Amino acid sequence: MIKSNPFFSSTFIKIWHRHFNTEKPLYSFDFIKNISFYKPRSFPLFINSGKNLTKGVSYSLDDESAATDFKSKCFLIYDVPKFFNVKTNSGNKNLKVKKAKQYPGFLIHLDKHKDFNTYFKSTFSKSSVQKFRRYNRRLEHCFSITYKMYYGEIDKKEYDFVFSYFNKLLTKRFDDKQITNNNLNPEEWNFYYDVVYPLILEKKASLFVVYNDGIPITVRLNYFSEDIIFDAITVFDIDYSKFHIGKISIMKILEWAFDNDFKTFDFTKGYFDYKESWSDLKYDFEYHIYYDSKSVTAALIANYLYLFFKLKQSLREKDINTKLHKALFFLKNNKSSNANSYHIKPIINSKDFEPEKTQEIDINSTENTFLRKIVFDYLYTSSENLKHINLYKCKTASNSYILAGKKDSQLITHS
Known part of the structure; x- marks a missing residue:
């Protein structure tokens, strides 16, 4: 179990339910601790609060066989990182679990290194370290650059200003890539806008911003447990791509993480080349499906979900999801590439x-x-x-x- 999981905080849960589970009850069960559920349909399926908008769910099962409130039910828990080492063995032989492997995850064990420079030099070659630092110097030489970590406090006007640029930069980035991005769906974006501000004040989230002359050119949304930083959404202004500001942003946030004694920096789910090159551990995210094996209905639902997610992962490994996002982009935007030279x-x-x-x-x-x-x-x-x-x-x-x-x-x- 991780301590102070931000995705189990009352603020996160309350705002998530307001956006995605309006006026429906919240459920908790004795057989499973530290997690709440909602019931989306009439059949006996319960899904964890936060669903797939968390960046890592942990929980524990009741060690004794006395808790039987899982009977005749099926439970779906999204995004359980394998490195959390959640124990899935129950004291009740009728409670079964299926684990569906989904996205890869990547993280850095910060506590294995003395400081950022030690980590940096042990992770990259001498020439790469020099090159990255040269990018940083060149950026600061050519522009009026400042860095700001909003953690614990932020003025609401400033928050609105940063978040508006956050949206603009994401839209610009994915228009350029010509694929859709789920974060930009209005229902998801409105949730992020509502939840991040109070979580910053509670030190359960932050916005790290690189400014050029007062204008955001890169924004990182992070969540925080007691000693883990979850890197949730990041974007940079593609006009500055020659300066490799994505790499500079990672350097700066990691310097801050070391200075503030965090033990782990988690790039969370989804594969990108940069995550693999900066991290020292690759792990899997799993969806955990618990069910009462004595219930025919619960067993059928569990098997259907397992096969469904297994198929999704198979298609994802064949990069079908990228092609689908590109197709959805063209359907939504009705755009073709007309770039001038x-x-x-x-x-x-x-x-x-x-x-x-x-x-x-x-x-x-x-x-x-x-x-x-x-x-x-x-x-x-x-x-x-x-x-x-x-x-x-x-x-x-x-x-x-x-x-x-x-x-x-x-x-x-x-x-």
């Missing part, structure tokens, strides 16, 4: 840049945001600072722009 080259001929034939423009205005990634990529390669950059639109060619820096000027054209 852009070219950038140094200005050698002074005739290419005649001030009277240009008009200065703001890179942050809505109509010019498509130029941001081009300019930011240039900043990375030239090691210039954004405040020394001026951007101009050519009056004589609607598809041409001038990027003027301290060191040189570039002609940008798009087709």
